[in-house]
Structure formats: structure tokens, C-alpha cells
Ligand SMILES: Cc1cc2nc3c(=O)[nH]c(=O)nc-3n(C[C@H](O)[C@H](O)[C@H](O)COP(=O)(O)OP(=O)(O)OC[C@H]3O[C@@H](n4cnc5c(N)ncnc54)[C@H](O)[C@@H]3O)c2cc1C
């Protein structure tokens with residue numbers, strides 16, 4: 431039976447003005463019209479759950495550490511957990527039979543399909559490409575393994591995935607899996623007890639710097655010589671964007687060569703919400719599956735899997751027979767680079783000349799952090815950049831939207847932060 435409090439809210443929900451396939455194509459301005467300034471369009475406010483926005487939105491109140499206590503009975507320990515979230519195990523893995531249509535080896539969609547095949551769930555909330563597009567995300571409720579498998583590959587833009595909970599509730603399904611981003615998982619966990627589900631498996635994707643579909647197209651226009659023929663792209667751990675084209679050829683662009691000013695700077699392309707997000711590694715999932723800490727080369731399609739909860743362990747055991755396990759690796763020292771980055775946030779530098787960029791790219795690839803150390807460096811830089819953004823643009827909200835683990839993670843930069851910004855790192 432539906433939760434009574436939710437049933438009565440159903441009556442006051444606004445009628446849907448646009449279909450999900452239309453929403454996903456909108457610009458940021460169109461999409462966020464009438465929304466709070468900080469919104470990632472997670473899907474709560476577009477559907478019947480809108481009345482529960484204040485109780486669930488990560489940008490109204492970041493409840494991450496409260497939910498961590500509920501899931502794990504504790505908050506993050508010092509060390510890697512401050513960056514990666516609470517884990518009981520981290521594995522390097524790939525599917526033995528790689529799915530070359532997938533974003534990496536295809537673990538996520540295979541896992542979703544397995545849950546349906548084994549009858550462990552009745553539906554999987556996933557995201558596929560909207561009709562007529564390659565990259566615009568269309569969330570949907572998959573009822574068969576084939577439907578989940580067909581959603582392989584990223585549609586790397588903001589997706590109102592939680593709106594599919596309306597369909598879940600209407601269909602009366604009680605055992606579901608959810609594949610989604612940190613902001614979505616935060617809201618889902620905040621509402622979990624109200625949804626009346628018997629079983630919920632949460633498969634998290636890491637996520638940073640997401641954007642709207644038109645802005646992704648602008649990005650590809652700047653990054654690629656032939657944006658229309660890009661069929662796969664990823665920000666790789668070798669400090670380059672790799673773009674694969676329809677004819678199979680690979681185009682690679684150094685991060686340092688990306689002309690971010692042509693996109694209006696980071697603040698011109700990324701929504702304020704994504705610049706105020708502190709959950710790159712989707713810390714409230716049962717299991718997070720990404721690539722950030724996995725070894726190169728990318729052609730080998732290694733991924734990393736962060737097992738968080740008992741249910742996450744169950745998911746890992748389910749997919750394990752289909753996995754080849756690899757070795758975790760790390761090299762280099764991120765700390766000097768991260769400390770220097772604090773100064774660059776305070777005094778942004780002009781785009782260097784081409785020879786300097788070439789040298790920087792070579793240094794990053796050959797002397798920069800690798801493996802887990804690369805993952806730590808990226809996460810710390812995003813935490814720091816986003817803290818600076820919140821203080822600059824949404825200072826009054828800092829206490830509500832920045833979780834405590836952020837200050838603990840960045841504590842080793844407190845002296846350089848104080849020197850650059852003339853105020854303490856920790857409020
Ligand atoms: C916007 C975005 C940003 C990401 N950023 C990072 C990152 O910075 N670091 C990192 O390690 N990993 C990141 N990932 C995850 C990574 O790119 C792969 O999706 C992940 O490793 C799973 O690969 P796979 O081959 O197992 O997935 P596949 O088997 O190919 O399955 C991909 C799954 O992604 C889901 N999906 C696709 N697009 C979206 C979307 N827009 N919103 C929600 N779900 C979606 C689909 O439902 C599908 O189930 C990101 C993913 C997305 C969508």
C-alpha cells in the first residue's frame with residue numbers, strides 16, 4: 431500500500447508541463463526557471479514528490495553525514511574515506527566479456543540486468559539516450575534485462591532521474607534498483623523510508639561537472655575537430671579527453687589545451703549546483719562503479735568498484751563471477767599540486783602559450799599522480815574549487831550545504847588557504 435503521506439501529496443503535485451524527453455534538451459536557463467538557484471534537476475521537483483523537496487534536496491540541506499550514520503553507524507574515518515566515502519572494500523575490475531558499447535567495460539548495466547534475471551528486483555531505474563540524440567539523457571524504468579543492457583554508455587548531462595519514482599509508485603513495484611548520481615542518491619536516501627519499498631539497491635556513478643545537453647554540445651564543439659561524429663568521450667586519467675569517432679579514430683585533447691574561456695569559463699558551462707556539489711564519489715550508494723582510480727591504459731577498460739554497504743557487498747558477489755579482478759596502483763604525490771591549485775583559484779592565470787601548455791601536459795602525463803593518487807588529487811581539487819565557489823556565490827548557505835568531511839579532507843591545505851584568501855579554511 432502506498433505511504434499515506436505520499437498519497438495525499440500526490441493530489442497537490444503540479445501537472446507535468448513537458449515530457450522527460452523534452453526536458454532533457456533544454457538549456458540551463460529554461461530548465462532552472464522557477465527553481466531555487468541551486469538545483470541539479472535531480473527529478474524530485476518535476477513530479478509528484480515535489481512537496482518533499484525541502485526534506486530531500488541536497489542543496490536545501492546536505493544530510494550526507496546524517497544518512498551515513500543511518501547506513502553505516504558512523505561517519506568517515508580520516509584518510510581515503512574523506513575523499514572516497516565509507517567503503518568496506520575497493521576493487522579494480524572489468525567484465526571478462528567486455529561490452530564495447532558500454533562506457534567502460536559495462537559492469538553497471540550487466541549488474542542491473544543480473545538483478546532482473548535473478549528475480550531480485552522487478553525494475554531498474556536507468557538512463558538511456560533520448561530519441562534522436564546521442565547524448566541527451568532520458569531516464570526510464572527498465573523491466574527486462576535487455577532494456578537495462580540497451581542503456582549502456584553515458585549520456586553525460588543532467589538527468590531528472592528521480593522523476594521515474596512516480597512511475598515506480600504508480601506501477602506498485604516494491605523491489606527496485608536505482609542507477610544514478612550523488613545528488614539523486616542523496617534525495618533518494620532522504621526519502622527512502624517514506625517510499626514504502628521492500629528492497630532498494632543503489633548503484634552509484636561518480637559524477638562531477640555535469641551540465642545541460644546544449645552546453646555539452648558547446649563543449650564538444652570546442653574540444654573536437656568533428657563534434658558531430660564523436661560517439662564516445664571521457665575525461666581520462668592521463669590528463670586528456672579521449673574522443674572516439676564514428677569511423678573508429680581516436681582524438682585526444684590535453685586538459686590544459688581545452689579553451690575553457692570559449693565556453694564562458696567553468697561558471698559559464700557548469701550549473702551552480704554542480705559547482706556546489708561535494709559528493710564526487712556518490713558516497714551514499716550501496717556500491718559506486720566508476721573509473722577514476724583505475725589503472726590505464728583506457729583501452730583495457732579497468733574500472734573501480736567501491737563497495738559501501740552490506741547490500742553493496744551482495745551486489746559485488748552477484749557480479750563477481752563475471753569479473754576479472756585487477757591490481758590497485760598508485761604513484762606520485764598530489765599534495766604539492768593541490769596546494770598550488772589553491773593559489774590558482776585565488777589568482778586565476780591566463781591561458782599559457784602553446785609551448786608552455788605542451789610542457790605542462792607532458793609533465794602531467796609523465797610526472798603527475800597516477801592510480802589512486804590521481805583520484806585523490808582530482809577529488810581534492812573539486813572539493814576546494816567548489817568550497818571557494820560556495821563562499822563566493824552562496825556564502826550564507828555554506829553551513830547547510832558543505833558537509834564537515836570537506837574541511838577535514840582539505841585540512842592539509844589550511845595554511846595556504848589562509849595565506850591566499852585571508853580567512854581560515856574551517857568556518
Ligand atoms: C555525467 C556523468 C559523469 C561521470 N563522471 C565520472 C567521473 O568523473 N569519474 C568516474 O570515475 N566516473 C564517472 N562517471 C561514470 C563512468 O563514466 C561510467 O558511467 C561508469 O564507470 C560505469 O561504466 P560502465 O561501463 O560499467 O557503465 P555502462 O554499463 O555503460 O552503464 C552506464 C550506466 O550509466 C547510466 N547513465 C548514463 N547516463 C546517465 C546520466 N546522465 N545520469 C544518470 N545515469 C546515467 C545508465 O543508466 C547506464 O546504466 C560519470 C558518468 C556520468 C553519466
Ligand code: SF4
Pocket residue numbers: 465466468469470471472473474475476483486487488489490613617
Ligand atoms: S536538485 Fe532536485 S530536489 Fe533540489 S531543487 Fe532541484 S529538482 Fe528539486
Ligand code: SF4
Pocket residue numbers: 470588611612613614637638639640703704707708709
Ligand atoms: S556534479 Fe553533483 S550536483 Fe551535479 S549532477 Fe553530478 S552529482 Fe549532481
